[in-house]
Amino acid sequence: MTAPDLRALRGAMEGISASTLCTCDVDGVPNASMISQVHWVDDAHVALSYQFFNKTRANLLATKQATVQLFDPWTLAIYRFDLDYVETRTSGPLFETMKAKLAGIASHHGLEKVFRLLGADIFRVVRIEEVVPPSAAPSCRGVSFLSAARSCIEDLARCRDFDELADAALDGMVGHLGVGNAMLLMAECDGRLFALGSRGYAVSGIGAEILPGEGVIGVAAREGVPIRIGHFSADYRYGAALGAAARSAGLLAEAPAGVPFPGLGTPHSQIAVPVMAEGRVLGVLFAESAETLHFDHEFEDALVLVATQLGALMALLRDEETDEAPITEADTADAGGTVTVRHYPRDDSVFLGHDYLIKGVAGAILWRLLREHAATGRTDFTTRELRLDRSLKLPDHAENLDARLVLLRRRLEERCACLQLEKTGRGRFRLVSRCRIELEDAGQGEASAVA
Amino acid sequence: MSTTAYATPIDDQISWREAAHTHLLPAHLVAFLQGGVTATLGARSASGRPIIGAGVACRVRDMTEVRVLLSQTANAALIEAVMNGSAVAATFSRARDHRSIQLKAARASIRDTAHDDQCEAARQTALLADELMELGYTRSQADAYAFCGTTDLVSLELRPERVFTQTPGPGAGAELPR
Numbered sequence: 001m002t003a004p005d006l007r008a009l010r011g012a013m014e015g016i017s018a019s020t021l022c023t024c025d026v027d028g029v030p031n032a033s034m035i036s037q038v039h040w041v042d043d044a045h046v047a048l049s050y051q052f053f054n055k056t057r058a059n060l061l062a063t064k065q066a067t068v069q070l071f072d073p074w075t076l077a078i079y080r081f082d083l084d085y086v087e088t089r090t091s092g093p094l095f096e097t098m099k100a101k102l103a104g105i106a107s108h109h110g111l112e113k114v115f116r117l118l119g120a121d122i123f124r125v126v127r128i129e130e131v132v133p134p135s136a137a138p139s140c141r142g143v144s145f146l147s148a149a150r151s152c153i154e155d156l157a158r159c160r161d162f163d164e165l166a167d168a169a170l171d172g173m174v175g176h177l178g179v180g181n182a183m184l185l186m187a188e189c190d191g192r193l194f195a196l197g198s199r200g201y202a203v204s205g206i207g208a209e210i211l212p213g214e215g216v217i218g219v220a221a222r223e224g225v226p227i228r229i230g231h232f233s234a235d236y237r238y239g240a241a242l243g244a245a246a247r248s249a250g251l252l253a254e255a256p257a258g259v260p261f262p263g264l265g266t267p268h269s270q271i272a273v274p275v276m277a278e279g280r281v282l283g284v285l286f287a288e289s290a291e292t293l294h295f296d297h298e299f300e301d302a303l304v305l306v307a308t309q310l311g312a313l314m315a316l317l318r319d320e321e322t323d324e325a326p327i328t329e330a331d332t333a334d335a336g337g338t339v340t341v342r343h344y345p346r347d348d349s350v351f352l353g354h355d356y357l358i359k360g361v362a363g364a365i366l367w368r369l370l371r372e373h374a375a376t377g378r379t380d381f382t383t384r385e386l387r388l389d390r391s392l393k394l395p396d397h398a399e400n401l402d403a404r405l406v407l408l409r410r411r412l413e414e415r416c417a418c419l420q421l422e423k424t425g426r427g428r429f430r431l432v433s434r435c436r437i438e439l440e441d442a443g444q445g446e447a448s449a450v451a
Numbered sequence: 452m453s454t455t456a457y458a459t460p461i462d463d464q465i466s467w468r469e470a471a472h473t474h475l476l477p478a479h480l481v482a483f484l485q486g487g488v489t490a491t492l493g494a495r496s497a498s499g500r501p502i503i504g505a506g507v508a509c510r511v512r513d514m515t516e517v518r519v520l521l522s523q524t525a526n527a528a529l530i531e532a533v534m535n536g537s538a539v540a541a542t543f544s545r546a547r548d549h550r551s552i553q554l555k556a557a558r559a560s561i562r563d564t565a566h567d568d569q570c571e572a573a574r575q576t577a578l579l580a581d582e583l584m585e586l587g588y589t590r591s592q593a594d595a596y597a598f599c600g601t602t603d604l605v606s607l608e609l610r611p612e613r614v615f616t617q618t619p620g621p622g623a624g625a626e627l628p629r
Contacts, residue, residue, distance in 0.1 A: 017596060020505070022502065023493075023501050024493075028538060029495075029540070030493030030538060030539065030555075031540055031553070032492060032503065033617055034491070034544060034551065054623065055624050065499075066501060067501045068503065069505060073592050078595075080503055
């Protein structure tokens with residue numbers, strides 16, 4: 001018997017082929033069954049999905065021992081693990097990871113209403129038996145993920161500001177990791193996420209919003225853990241929940257204004273990896289594919305490396321901010337026409353004319369800039385002054401300020417609006433208006449004119 | 452993807468009730484066991500640990516005795532445990548609709564294979580492999596998963612004392628009373 005490294009056997013734990021399980025009761029009577037999920041936890045542990053209280057469950061609680069047989073569809077090897085029960089988790093990152101994976105597996109097998117995760121049973125692997133040795137080389141992906149991750153990280157290291165980082169992360173996912181559909185989302189302090197950029201979709205979706213816990217993106221952000229599913233699951237779709245939640249909260253009688261989520265209609269594979277720094281979730285890198293089982297453990301490792309580096313660099317940029325505010329002449333270009341900018345204080349949503357532009361903190365920032373511009377004629381601003389402006393209600397850790405300014409600028413660019421934000425240096429930007437602007441605060445019913 | 456309706460535990464209970472109440476195994480169960488299904492075996496080692504094994508094919512003798520054909524080298528621990536008197540569980544599962552039945556017996560015996568067992572094992576593993584390919588496995592994955600071409604077969608033989616439906620769904624695990 002050989003004793004392969006558990007990490008090297010993760011291919012057998014992708015959930016592609018059903019595994020089998022045997023337990024015994026206290027009288028020594030065995031029970032043999034199929035098991036939906038054997039999930040790799042670390043070098044010494046796996047987790048089994050607990051879905052029903054059945055004979056297997058009773059035996060596990062009574063004897064604390066199990067054995068599983070797994071098939072690796074890439075190498076065609078078969079392994080058996082002897083397992084000692086450690087504990088059951090009914091919430092938290094591991095539970096959510098397995099719950100998402102199970103939802104995909106259940107959907108694939110037509111068992112959505114049957115399979116529901118009640119717990120993640122953690123086991124120590126006490127023995128590994130190689131029953132049938134590998135007879136095939138793992139399938140060639142055409143991409144070495146370690147090398148691809150290195151290229152992504154090198155690109156990130158060349159970036160000078162947040163804007164470049166966001167683009168480099170997405171371009172790296174496409175160019176180096178071979179992702180067809182990618183998205184970067186940043187987190188609001190209330191757990192919502194908004195799309196800052198994307199690749200591979202018909203529309204960019206910049207500004208699209210994901211509710212806390214919605215889909216693999218929302219769960220990954222909430223739990224701070226990568227979430228990956230290999231089959232389409234209705235439980236992890238996007239978009240529908242947003243309107244429903246707003247309506248049930250009595251906020252709106254109709255669908256709320258917002259940017260539609262650009263994702264694939266029926267993604268068969270999805271992965272969401274949190275972008276973290278200092279123990280906090282700053283955002284999420286997301287990839288999806290119309291193919292089933294498109295993202296494996298190795299891809300997840302690579303994307304986590306990229307996301308970790310991205311998070312560290314975002315935090316670093318925040319700390320290096322400049323604070324000088326250059327004074328320049330106001331841009332008085334007036335290409336003609338008047339646009340009314342409406343602000344709804346309820347959610348800080350801002351409309352240009354009748355068209356929704358943005359909401360949340362990014363909306364509050366724009367409104368603040370426009371008001372100051374109206375009052376003083378000022379056009380040049382710094383991120384530092386925004387950070388110190390308590391009226392914006394920014395969270396303490398405000399690298400999201402950069403994200404929001406980038407979001408705001410990209411939304412304005414996309415809309416070809418008469419208003420634009422232009423970068424004028426690190427931590428500096430300029431408000432450029434090419435038309436006459438009227439401000440209207442919809443909450444207070446007052447309007448004021450800006451030159 | 453297959454459009455076949457999935458089986459339910461209720462289906463198993465209905466077809467079981469419809470079978471004649473004799474000591475014989477119902478014909479539909481015998482047909483199921485011999486129709487190219489996966490076979491998962493369970494036993495207990497001398498030290499008390501559960502042991503898992505995998506059958507290659509199944510044959511039923513005289514409508515009473517279930518013979519599971521299995522690779523000797525791939526199931527050495529299980530064979531030893533059975534020879535030492537372990538109780539046995541055998542779960543058979545059909546890939547296309549998840550119909551699953553578990554048989555249990557307080558003991559089983561290990562015997563040499565009959566002259567035509569190899570041919571029958573080849574037929575059943577080919578059936579299973581074809582079914583797996585219809586579900587999206589590649590040829591080599593299906594053949595490996597179904598243990599096609601296994602030659603070092605022995606026969607694990609048991610008279611089922613208790614029968615359970617293991618088909619996923621409400622009622623899974625229920626005993627089918629004899």
